[in-house]
Amino acid sequence: MRVTPSSVASAHTADCVIFGFADKELRVLLVRRAVPPFAGDWVLPGGAMMDRETLEETARRVLLDMVGVKNVTLRQVGTYSDPDRHPVRRVVTTSFYALVQPKHHAPEARGHAREATWHAVSAVPNLGFDHDRLLRDAHQRLILHLRTRPLAFELLPERFTLTEAQLLYEDILGEELDRRNFRRKLQGYDFLMETTEIRSGVKGGPKLYAIDHGLLAAALSD
Amino acid sequence: MRVTPSSVASAHTADCVIFGFADKELRVLLVRRAVPPFAGDWVLPGGAMMDRETLEETARRVLLDMVGVKNVTLRQVGTYSDPDRHPVRRVVTTSFYALVQPKHHAPEARGHAREATWHAVSAVPNLGFDHDRLLRDAHQRLILHLRTRPLAFELLPERFTLTEAQLLYEDILGEELDRRNFRRKLQGYDFLMETTEIRSGVKGGPKLYAIDHGLLAAALSD
DNA sequence: CCAAAAGTGTTTCGCTTACACCCATGG
């Protein structure tokens, strides 16, 4: 409650686990550090909390800088405070996860990042700091949320087929789903609209679906 | 990731939402502040993170100081970083909830606390800082955990009747449960052992049950 | 034309819910 003599004023950062779905795989946006410590290593994009800013605002700022998106789902996962998690000085970090659509937002490398690209979650390299753990924890949290709420539609483009939605669910959850049961469940959602279009260039002639964002927001805010 | 010129080094505290069960009600341990800000107000016990300490260690230290317990369930709930949440200077806090058995541990008022007592969760006074929100969030998290894991037994004494367990569940969840369904569910737990003792001083002659802590730990660590 | 993916219903299973009577004890 109070800062006593032996208490510590630590720097505080927000790190973002930015999930996207592209090429039939769940992906995460990583940046490559240009400066020590961990220069050359891949890490989660993050930034220091500023003077009059909440941590969530910090995370939104990072998100805007890196992928230029606003108004996305952003959820706090946890706070990491191991005194040695940063090799140079004490830095506490709070992680958030965000769901975005990679197609619309090319990542940009800025600040201390040399490079910023999407990586398949199933094949991320070893990350700097304790970011492997942050990523694992965020992925677990996403799975937990996805099992109770239809969150995944935030990751899908304007038009998509039910099979694409199923591949996304399967990739996040890490398990195979029954096609008929999955489709029945989705068709029960009132925010899912069948269009008259079909996807070309793929066999079977699958119908395209779209999201009524108003109804989706209502379903997510229970 | 880095401390830039306009970033802020804030004090960081851990606040504990210590739940206990006594007199047939879910309770929470609160302390009354002896010093400004919020002198005289009830708040959650908390303390500043020290130099070589994780936030969880801070929470455990507070817990030990306040109720003298070790080895309890301690779960991180969230981090609160509104720049104005502390009226004097910037303090970020991370909250944890803990489950303890009030009988064995008399609360002690120490440090900046004038008084420390158990309050029924259903009738807590207005708290200082943003602790009303911390308490609400922690209670919601406890409910979430309780619905998926048999956590509540950490709150019960060595010997208890099934009715007592039911009252605890009902008080945490805020809803009434069917007695037969509840008992069937509990009797399915392998860590619950029926004893030969019965509780005296109460009508009906109810059997007392005990917990096999090894099996409980196994069940909780799925 | 054929290989690959889309599309479609019904049955089974397990869990959750609802519900009422007799027994044991304290006062």
Next chain:
DNA sequence: CCATGGGTGTAAGCGAAACACTTTTGG
């Protein structure tokens, strides 16, 4: 002895899970 709480089983409902064939299309 009686009022209060303890103790017990069964049937119905609901959502999840299992399962196979026909249609459409790209190549």
